[in-house]
Amino acid sequence: MKIKGKKKVETIVFNIVKPFGIKTVRMRSDFVYNTENERVTFTVPIFGELEKYHCEWINARYNVDLSDPLIYWFFSLLHEVGHHQTMIELTDEDLEFEDFMRELIHINYADQDDSFESSDVYFSLPAEILATEWALNYMENNWEWVNKNLKLIAKTFNHFYNRNRR
Secondary structure, three states, X not given: OOOOOHHHHHHHHHHHHHHHOOOEEEEOOOOEEEOOOOEEEEOOOOOOHHHHHHHHHHHHHHOOOOOOHHHHHHHHHHHHHHHHHHHHHOOHHHHHHHHHHHHHHXXXXXXXXXXXXXXXXXXXXXXXXXXXXXXXXXXXXXXXXXXXXXXXXHHHHHHHHHHOOO
């Protein structure tokens, strides 16, 4: 089955993140920022156990409630933009530590799907903390812009889902 409207969703998301210097976006299976081509990949709004756990982790650490699936999706998008905005703050030593820790996480938790122990370690990596804090601060200080774009994203995904019903 061909996915209908994917390009339109990508265009709308790109228009949201373009002012931050993001060069391209793609709808994929996860949120990722690629430093080499300044691309953000994003997924459709999904709110499974790992996402719920991440919201609990954020709420415990920052006292911010992101438990609404669409707000969490938007936070996740801005988190990837946050990587783009904050990468310059990371030293070579930070990046070396990140690579080492990511490899350890992969080795030690590869056979465990959605391990919350590995998630705690991952969420606490320096680059992840910087991107999370950037996204939370941006959302808090630009709530009118966030709210406008949340409405646009809700409308966009509703249209996308309706076009792809069987």
